[in-house]
Amino acid sequence: MPSSVMSTSNSVGGPQSPAAVSTIGLRKSYGDKTVLDGIDLNIPAGSVFALLGPNGAGKTTVVKILSTLITADGGQAQVAGHDVATSPDGVRAAIGVTGQFSAVDSLITGEENMLLMADLHHLSRRGGRQVAAELLERFDLTEAAKKPASTYSGGMKRRLDIAMTLVGSPRIIFLDEPTTGLDPRSRHSMWGIVRELVADGVTVFLTTQYLEEADELADRIAVLDGGKIAAEGTAEELKRLVPGGHVRLRFSDPAAYRSAASALREAGRDDEALALRIPSDGSQRELRSLLDRLDAAGMEADELTVHTPDLDDVFFALTGGTGRPNPTEEAAR
Template sequence: MNTATYETAGARTVAAIAARGLHKSFGEKTVLDGIDLTVEQGTILALLGPNGAGKTTAVHLLTTYLRPDAGEIRVAGQDPEKNPQAVRRAIGVTGQFSAVDGYLTGRENLKLMADLHLLPAAVGRRRAAELLERFELVEAGDKPASSYSGGMKRKLDLAMTLVGDPKVIFLDEPTTGLDPRSRRTMWDIIRGLVAEGTTILLTTQYLEEADQLADRVAVLDGGRIVAEGTPAELKARIPGGHIELSFADRTALDAAATLLDATGRDDDALTLQLPGDGSVSTLWTLLNRLREASIEVTSLAVHTPDLDDVFFALTGRKGA
C-alpha cells in the first residue's frame, strides 16, 4: 500500500500508524477480519472491544510480534514486513503485564533498557536519571522495584519504554489494577507525551480512560472495526440524552408535568426527565417556558450518553 497520509495545515503528513485489510487467524478461529486503522502523528487512538475481540492481536501485528495473514502495515513510515528492525527502533511497547524486574532497582531497570538499545554507558546513565526525575521516582530510584507500589511500577514500566525515545508508543491496558489516583497520574503522563509529539495507540478496559485521553476511538468487535470517530462523534450517535428537572414540592412537579412532555417522572425524588441534547438553546427554551408558567425549578442536570452506552449499543455488552 502507499503510505497513508492526511492533511494538516495545508500540508500532507505521513500517518504514524496505518493498517489496511489486516487479517489474522489462529487455526480455524478468525481473530481479525480485515481491519483498517490510521493514527495521525501526535494523537491518541483508543482501540476498544470486548475481551477476545482481538485488541492485543492487533497490537502484536503492529509491533512486529506477529505477522498478518493478509493486509499491509506502516508504522512511522516503515514496512514491518520488509524492515522490522526500523519499526522496532521507532516504537515503544508497554504491555498488560509489567516488564519491570523486581530484583533490580528502578535505576538498574532503566540502565538495562539503555543497554538493550545499545546506548553508550554515559548516555544510558543520563537517560535513566532524566526519566527517574520526570516520573517522580528519584527517591525510589535505588530501591528494588519489588518494593514499589502498583502505580510506581507502572510509571517505571512506561519510563523503560521511553528510554529509546520512541516516536510511536503502544499502551496495552496501561492502567489495569491501578487505584483512581495512580490512574489519573498516568493519564497526565500520557497527555504530556502527546503534547511533545508522541503518537499513542491505547487499548484499555476503562471507557472513561478512552473518553479522557483519546482523540479518536475505534471499536473492535467480531474481528472488525464496527465504529470509529472522536468520542463526541460516537456518543452523538447513541440516543438517550435527557434533561432532569428537580422541584421543591409536589405542586410544582405536577404543574411542570402538565406543561412539559416528560418521558420520566419520580414522585419520591420530585424529578422529571425530558428528552434533550443539553444544548444552550434547548435549555433556554425550557427554562423560559417554566418561568412564564411561574414554575420554580430547584436544580437541573443534563445527562448525555457516555462511551459505556456507545460500547453497549455497538457490541451488546457493557464495559471493555
C-alpha cells in the same frame, strides 16, 4: 501486505504528512477463528487513541501487529511512516511498547533496568547514565533507583516500565492495558504521565479495560467487536450513538410547567417534580432548537440539564453486552 503510502489530504493544502498509525483492511486469524476482520484506523500524530473491546475482541492482536511482534494475514499497516511488513526495523526504531505484564526485571535495581535498556539502544555509557538519571527523576523514582525492583509497588513498577520504554525517545507508544491491577491513586498518576507524553508530542495508542480511562484520556476511541470496528469517534460522539439521551427542564411555577408541557408535546412529564424530559442527543444544534422553541413561546425553565449515556452504555450497546474488558484479555495470544 504490500507497501503503500497512506496519508491524509485536504482540498486546500494538498497532501499532509502520514498519520502516526494507519491501517487498511487489517486481518488476522488463528486457525478457523477470525480475530481481525478488516480493521481501518487513522491516528493523527500527537494524540491519544483508545481501543476498547470485550474479551477476545483482538485489541492485543492489533498492538502486536502494529509493533511487529506478529504478522497480519492481510491488509496494510504503517507506523511512523514505515510499513510494518516491509520495514519492521523502521517501526521498531520509532515506537515503545508497554504491556499489561511488566518488562521490568525484578531481580535488579531500577537504575540497572534503565541502564540495561540504554545498552539495548546502543547509547554510550555516559549518555545512558544521563538518560537513565533524567527519566528516573521525571518518574519520581530517583530515591528508589538503587533498590531492587522487587521491592517496588505496582505503581512504581509501571512507572519504571514506561521510563524504560522512553529510553529510546519513541514518538509512538503502545500502552496495552497500562493500569491493570493498579489502585485508583496509581491509575490517576499514570493518567498524568500519559498527558505529559502527549504534551511532548508523543502519540499514544491505548488499550484499556477501564472505560473511564478512555473517556478521560482519549482524543478518539474505537470499539472493536467481532473482529470489526463497531464505532469510532470522540467520547461525546460515541455517547450520542446510544438512545437514552435527554434534556431535563425543571420549573418552579406550575403554570409555566403546564404551558411548557403543552408546547413540548413530545416531552415526558414528571408532574410532581414539575419537570419535563425531552429526548435529545445533547448536541449544540438540538439544544439551540429547544431553547428557540421555549423563547418563541415566552417560557423560561428554572433549570436545564443535559443527560447523555456514558461509555459503559456505549460499550454494552455496541458489543451486545458481551462483557466488559478485563486484564486477562487475550493473555494467550
